[in-house]
Amino acid sequence: MAKISIAQHILAANEVVAEEIRQMLTPRGIRTINVMSSPGAGKTTLLERTIERLQGKLGIGVIDGDIETTADADRIEAAGAADAIQINTRGACHLEAHMIRAALSEIDLSHIGLLFIENIGNLVCPSSWDLGEDTRVVVVSTTEGDDKPAKYPHMFATSQVMVVNKLDLLPYVDYDLDKVKEHALTINPHLRIFEVSCRTGAGLDAWCEWLVAFARDNAEVARKIVQEV
């Protein structure tokens, strides 16, 4: 069927650019994380709190995807990111690798150890597009119902980390946190899970420690690559 083969062709072309991005960033010791979620699960707030906490420890850059507005990149810059750039997709429901490549040419990479790509708020389409990231984080929140892993399995199957945000609202909602974790781990037994509240700060230390370890791990890989060349 024509529609499917074209889609596959586009995805294959995307893979080539994604691999090009990885080849460019890994030897520089820059570790990249693709952050995905529903609209309003708290991606931008999580990045704000993360940047504030890692100030002076790790240079953080952010490529911020949105359909419209530069509100997110403005917030990220105010939080103290080494550099932040906004991509406006003008209607498109996900980021693609060529958008990241274009954004990378505009961003100052020299002080960046960890690069976040904040995807469009959408639990469906972004999961099919490799952006050249090293790992994928899906953010869910306690206010959006505990059926999300079951209903959007591809997102959880293709992510390495799940952050459950808005822990502070647990007393006011019907949300079975154990059920969410169980469902998510059934889909993807290797998923690493963090439980946080960006409002109270609960759980953010563990998340930030993991990020630092993750970024360092890559710096070592990069040194090895340089030594071998």
Add this chain to the structure above:
Amino acid sequence: MAKISIAQHILAANEVVAEEIRQMLTPRGIRTINVMSSPGAGKTTLLERTIERLQGKLGIGVIDGDIETTADADRIEAAGAADAIQINTRGACHLEAHMIRAALSEIDLSHIGLLFIENIGNLVCPSSWDLGEDTRVVVVSTTEGDDKPAKYPHMFATSQVMVVNKLDLLPYVDYDLDKVKEHALTINPHLRIFEVSCRTGAGLDAWCEWLVAFARDNAEVARKIVQEV
């Protein structure tokens, strides 16, 4: 560019089927509402509470779109819908008119005055697809941040009604309800707005009264069409 023209062709084909659906449902006096939102804004819960309240007043059918699982249609049936059917898109991020046409052949329309189509949880892609509905409702919730109309304008521009759900959680979140309404009305000055809590029942009377009036209005249109034929 090839990609764009193919997309336009697919959308045009969708329009033909959508119009066919309208031509089929309007003379039967069935009014159709396409309900859209982010994942977890509360579409299914809103439909459950609505069906319970309109029991005996209005026959309600639901076509329930999900990527996976039949959980939503099960909940809708338990709430007392005249008939409910589940569409599983197996990965697709939105419903299309041909899926609705197929679902209509499986649903008993004889006792239905109002047909809800519960779309995939996604604030982006569903807004581009006409499903043969008479009106569109976008559901937002107080826990997903007050920047949604500004960041996903096409959804609000193409909807006729906005329901703000989870009013009961307002005291616990940073959510400027006036800002949301102002932004939404700037994008679409004709938007009708309801503020509800599906948990406490606040605002549901006004919403249900509007639904009954909306369904009756169409029944009159249908009678006219029959008389004229």
